[in-house]
Amino acid sequence: MSALKPIATIASQLPVSGIRRFFDIAASMQDVISLGVGEPDFVTPWQIREAAIYSLERGQTSYTSNWGLIELRREISAYLEKRYDVSYSPEDQILITVGVSEGLDIALRTILDPGDEVLVPEPCYVSYKPCVALAGGIPVAIETDASDNFAIDIERLEAKLTSRTKAILIGYPSNPTGVTMPLAILQNVVRFAEENGLYILSDEIYDRLIYEGEHTCVPSIAGAYERTILFNGFSKAYAMTGWRIGYICGPASIMSTMMKIHSYTMLCAPITGQKAALEAIKSAEPQVLDMVSQYGQRRKVMVDGFNAIGLKCHLPQGAFYAFPSVAATGLSAEEFAERLLFEQRVAVVPGTAFGAGGGAHIRCSYATSVEKIELALTRIKTFVDQLTAVSI
Amino acid sequence: MNPEVCEILSILNRDGRTTPETIAKLTGKSLDEVNGAIGEYEKNGVIKRYNAVIDxxxxxxxxxxxxxxxxxxxxxxxxxxxxxxxxxxxxxxxxxxxxxxxxxxxxxxxxxxxxxxxxxxxxxxxxxxxxxxxxxxxxxxRYKEDDVLYLEAENNERLVIAP
Structure with a gap:
């Protein structure tokens, strides 16, 4: 008998998410206030849940079309047209996925050959780089700076451009920084992509959670449509994370290949979730606006709180994360997060989990009640004051 | 209706005990502005009363x-x-x-x-x-009264840390 052969190299060498380690520690502790949660604290609005229950009562438990329910795709098409003036045919340009996560995976598998490179501005969502690697590609990190509001610097993109560069992967409003990207910079990114024949993968899952200005839907920018794959879904705006319903839109020529992969690997998104999403897009606009208004209020409390404590924090324009710098404490983000958890029982996520550019920062979600935010800020102040007292 | 007017009122409608200090933080207004506005609402009868909803x-x-x-x-x-x-x-x-x-x-x-x-x-x-x-x-x-459900609380336990 010979030894069992090793598992795949790419998979085994994939780093464990920096979030994971903190999750295990925090989950075992009592009385922890968590600012580490990347999902809404609201429950899915009732009429959405009720529509899902009704669909179950009527026995709607089968597969749907691989593309997803046509009614849902029609609604999404109308929504994108009305909201962003971008036109996607419900027939062959919109694919319902199991969250943006699945969408991202199949899009990368669709466009990448082994060894192809994807430019990924950092800090960014934890899955971007691993998904590129799993699709056989090579993620190429592009640093951005807090001092520049994490803006994408075109010169840095050009510096990392090679003959193997195939795409740029962006997500704004950003998890973890909360920034949106100004239109002028996005236009430059599109031009850069045009000049170099690149695809643009644009994750816009936080598009509705915007507190200042308007969201720019990337495919609506001149020159972008033909090269952009747009990702969105229902998790954040409608408080529907657990339903796992997302969608991808793109040029029909690319969509047909993505749909092929989806049909072999996922078949379709769960029908109950799709029924719920259909109700959400049809009727939950008032609740979306109410949730956005509450996030917007909490954002001010949290950002003012960090700045008052002496942890410099830019005002995020979107998503539900503040991304204060802990540089003033002399601790690394990892040390800060770990000691804060043990000494004051507040869970935050060290910025290193989101790439090099986040090294001096911690990600704090304000998708939690004002009372908890205020209590967490009090505990963080105590922690920071003690650090400062010791260092004097 | 003026959305700024709505904001203070909807905060108080959600929780009548929210202090003017907290409202100032939530809305980005000064404490004086918030106190002034609430005073006006009380005087004009826009805010009728602050009471607890009791079972x-x-x-x-x-x-x-x-x-x-x-x-x-x-x-x-x-x-x-x-x-x-x-x-x-x-x-x-x-x-x-x-x-x-x-x-x-x-x-x-x-x-x-x-x-x-x-x-x-x-x-x-x-x-x-x-x-x-x-x-x-x-x-x-009683099943629901004044927006308050008299039913078993909904339990939506989130993970402590999530991406």
């Missing part, structure tokens, strides 16, 4: 609540207002509305026991000049 049954205080449909003859010049005002002033009466449909006024009455409530209807309400009939519906069980 009296939980503290063992069983009240009797009845919804009474009242038919009345409207009076010259004042229509329904005179009778409605007269009914509304009784302390047992929690709400009075003019409604469309088979009756004219809908009245909510609360009382400590059934006998007192029956007395109120028979002696006070039905005898008012112009009242031609009453239909009394007793409250049996």
């Amino acid at each position: 009296w049954e939980k503290v063992g205080f069983d009240k009797v609540t009845a919804f009474i449909d009242v038919k009345v003859v409207p009076a010259r010049d004042v229509g329904f207002d005179a009778i409605a005002g007269r009914i509304a002033r009784f302390p047992e009466v929690k709400s009075v509305w003019l409604v469309s449909g088979g009756s004219d006024l809908r009245v909510i009455v609360e009382s400590v026991n059934l006998k007192e409530l029956a007395n109120f209807v028979a002696e006070k309400l039905a005898t008012i000049y112009g009242v031609t009939g009453t239909v009394t519906h007793f409250l049996l069980r």
